[in-house]
Amino acid sequence: MFFRTSLPALLASFALALPAQGAEPAPAQREHAFQASSAFEEYTTAAEQLVDEALSYLGIRYRFGGTSPATGFDCSGLVLNVFRNAVGLDLPRSASEMASLGDKIGKQDLKPGDLVFFNTMRRTFSHVGIYLGDGKFVHAPSSGGKVRVENISAAYWAKRFNGARRLVDEESLGLSAQVMRTH
DSSP: OHHHHHHHHHHHHHHHHSOOTTOOOOHHHHHHHHHHHHHHHHHHHHHHHHHHHHHTTTTOBBOTTOEETTTEEOHHHHHHHHHHHHHOOOOOSSHHHHTTSSEEEOGGGOOTTOEEEEOOSSSTTOEEEEEEETTEEEEOOSTTOBSEEEETTSHHHHHHEEEEEESEETTTTEEOHHHHHHO
């Protein structure tokens, strides 16, 4: 009953909120909308490239100090290879150095392409992976392991989560301004 009596009022207020038929947004409004759309598309493209590149290394064996798919990866070797090949960004060699780049973000704000850090060796930022979305991240785990996808909420990872950084964002139209200043 409430829905039927409210529907005409809702439709009337919606019609009043719409611009007059045939009216076009001002050129400045169109330009702003285009820039926002371009920024979002560029961010989405960069994030997709990072995710696709990271997933292309699934199954590559872990190798301490490894930076090549031919010989194997350690965690930071995987991440630096993915960022170099996907978006042309050369990152520092260690997870702890990577943790000082970009913009710090909360776990609840993670987006695909963000770096996620863990304390796996009794020191902060000793392990790094790349967030894929839907609570998943890709990483090179440890000796005897292979590059794989894990759930960030799994007890082991949730207990060791140290933080996250965003190196690719919408506002700067690609690489984080802090990353560009740092490297």
